[in-house]
Amino acid sequence: DSGVTQTPKHLITATGQRVTLRCSPRSGDLSVYWYQQSLDQGLQFLIQYYNGEERAKGNILERFSAQQFPDLHSELNLSSLELGDSALYFCASSGMDWLTDTQYFGPGTRLTVL
Amino acid sequence: AQSVTQLDSQVPVFEEAPVELRCNYSSSVSVYLFWYVQYPNQGLQLLLKYLSGSTLVKGINGFEAEFNKSQTSFHLRKPSVHISDTAEYFCAVIPVYNQGGKLIFGQGTELSVKP
Numbered sequence: 658d659s660g661v662t663q664t665p666k667h668l669i670t671a672t673g674q675r676v677t678l679r680c681s682p683r684s685g686d687l688s689v690y691w692y693q694q695s696l697d698q699g700l701q702f703l704i705q706y707y708n709g710e711e712r713a714k715g716n717i718l719e720r721f722s723a724q725q726f727p728d729l730h731s732e733l734n735l736s737s738l739e740l741g742d743s744a745l746y747f748c749a750s751s752g753m754d755w756l757t758d759t760q761y762f763g764p765g766t767r768l769t770v771l
Numbered sequence: 772a773q774s775v776t777q778l779d780s781q782v783p784v785f786e787e788a789p790v791e792l793r794c795n796y797s798s799s800v801s802v803y804l805f806w807y808v809q810y811p812n813q814g815l816q817l818l819l820k821y822l823s824g825s826t827l828v829k830g831i832n833g834f835e836a837e838f839n840k841s842q843t844s845f846h847l848r849k850p851s852v853h854i855s856d857t858a859e860y861f862c863a864v865i866p867v868y869n870q871g872g873k874l875i876f877g878q879g880t881e882l883s884v885k886p
Contacts, residue, residue: 702874
């Protein structure tokens with residue numbers, strides 16, 4: 658158990674819909690990261706938040722947005738869903754030094770878009 | 772830009788045999804290097820990381836990796852594998868400039884250990 662929790666574990670929805678994925682970081686970790694894992698793209702970095710502020714952005718679609726709340730949990734919002742958004746979405750957290758501190762990954766949310 | 776290439780998508784090996792999973796990277800700036808393991812239906816777990824110092828890095832579960840700057844490689848090795856090592860292994864880098872902790876992953880190597 659990494660200490661990072663993600664809900665829900667599975668999500669099945671239809672094209673055009675909007676979903677919210679939730680992540681609680683390890684106790685004391687200030688950085689939260691979101692990654693997408695799909696068969697065709699592999700593991701891709703989406704976005705990082707540090708203590709409530711956006712710190713780094715990857716190839717995140719404009720239909721996707723995220724935020725980190727004062728209690729440090731984070732949410733990833735995916736809207737106007739397409740079939741290609743079906744993937745495993747991971748959240749990770751780390752301490753203050755995002756370059757050298759280990760990123761601990763949650764178990765993921767499997768999103769299926771029908 | 773940075774990229775990571777894992778040279779083998781699948782590596783089948785017999786139990787108690789040695790294994791090497793190969794990883795090469797490309798980057799115009801210095802990077803930190805990582806190996807993660809993903810067991811079926813689970814998240815990723817750090818095996819080891821290279822930040823600086825000795826180029827031979829020891830990790831968990833008997834794995835080790837060697838950083839070779841001239842060949843831009845970071846191959847993962849284990850002298851004797853177990854059935855329980857069956858998993859997907861990911862090599863990753865973080866560029867050492869102040870633009871966050873973005874992990875850039877390779878495509879993964881599926882290690883299959885057979886009895």
